[in-house]
Amino acid sequence: MKNExxxxxxxxxxxxxxxxxxxKDLCIACxxxxxxxxxxxxxxxxxKKAVWALIRQREEDDRSA
Structure with missing residues (x-):
């Protein structure tokens, strides 16, 4: 048996x-x-979770602009 x-x-x-x-060097999609x-x-x-938090903040900033 393999050790997986x-x-x-x-x-x-x-x-x-x-x-x-x-x-701004940000992807227009993600x-x-x-x-x-x-x-x-x-x-x-x-x-990765920290990047997701940054993405959510960027999206919020985009909506506020």
């Missing part, structure tokens, strides 16, 4: 397949920065 590690339920990516950065997009695959679940 259980697959963790990782934090889902906010990507919706529309990748275009605006003048609202992540270019760095956040590039590093997503190596972030811990806690770091």
């Amino acid at each position: 590690t259980p697959v963790s339920l990782s934090v889902r990516s906010p990507c919706i397949g529309v990748c275009a950065l605006d003048e 609202r992540r920065s270019g760095i956040e997009i590039a590093e997503w695959g190596v972030l811990s679940d806690d770091e």
Whole structure:
């Protein structure tokens, strides 16, 4: 029997397949920065949750503008 590690339920990516950065280096679709997009695959679940919090704040800021 193989010694397998259980697959963790990782934090889902906010990507919706529309990748275009605006003048603030934020994706117009998922609202992540270019760095956040590039590093997503190596972030811990806690770091991904922190990015999600930033996304929600950016969306709120967009609505307030």
